[in-house]
Amino acid sequence: xxxxxxxxxxxxxxxxxxxxxxxxxxxxxxxxxxxxxxxxxxxxxxxxxxxxxxxxxxxxxxxxxxxxxxxxxxxxxxxxxxxxxxxxxxxxxxxxxxxxxxxxxxxxxxxxxxxxxxxxxxxxxxxxxxxxxxxxxxxxxxxxxxxxxxxxxxxxxxx
Numbered sequence: 117x118x119x120x121x122x123x124x125x126x127x128x129x130x131x132x133x134x135x136x137x138x139x140x141x142x143x144x145x146x147x148x149x150x151x152x153x154x155x156x157x158x159x160x161x162x163x164x165x166x167x168x169x170x171x172x173x174x175x176x177x178x179x180x181x182x183x184x185x186x187x188x189x190x191x192x193x194x195x196x197x198x199x200x201x202x203x204x205x206x207x208x209x210x211x212x213x214x215x216x217x218x219x220x221x222x223x224x225x226x227x228x229x230x231x232x233x234x235x236x237x238x239x240x241x242x243x244x245x246x247x248x249x250x251x252x253x254x255x256x257x258x259x260x261x262x263x264x265x266x267x268x269x270x271x272x273x274x275x
Contacts (some may be wrong), residue, residue, distance in 0.1 A: 152181070153209065159224045167235035171223045172209065179220050179241050180209035189237040189252035212251075218243035228253055 122123050129174030151176050160170040162184075169190070181190045185204045214220050220241040238252035 127261075151209070153178075157223050161225050161227045161237075163227055163235055167227060169225050169227065169237045169239075171239045172240070173220050173227045173241070177219045179212045179214055179223060181225075181237075181239055182206045182209045183223070184235070184237065186236045186247045186253075189239070212239075214241060214243065214249055216247075218245060218247060218249070221250075231269055 154176075155172050157173040158170060159172075160168065160244045162168040163264050167186065170181065172180045172182075174180070174272070182264070183206060185206045190206045192209055193261045221244050222242040224240045226240070228238065236253035238250060241249045243249065
């Protein structure tokens with residue numbers, strides 16, 4: 117608990133000084149890092165600082181994910197802050213292409229808790245034609261599908 121208070125205090129002090137060591141606000145990059153994305157829907161899950169993840173839908177129908185990229189559930193490339201597979205992060209929104217040129221209408225993220233893939237993400241988007249696209253660790257949330265690939269959205273229709 118004391119550690120969280122200390123970290124929070126350090127973060128607040130960095131905001132007051134207008135300078136931070138990891139350039140979240142772009143001040144160290146020469147220009148402000150202000151997002152031009154307009155969000156229609158965002159779903160986030162927070163268990164702890166190492167497992168938070170989000171998925172967002174923009175007003176023009178694009179889907180983005182960011183946060184904990186545990187076991188490459190956001191994308192196959194490792195953009196992490198550590199060398200371990202379980203603790204990599206996507207620190208900026210990563211554009212996810214929805215299969216079949218479908219238009220996403222709703223997005224959600226779930227975090228799996230327990231067993232081998234503890235705190236790993238599964239992302240979902242519902243399309244305008246009623247198809248459900250899902251990617252991530254799965255753990256049986258959308259059934260056991262032969263050839264399931266992590267980091268790639270797959271589309272399934274309820275027929």
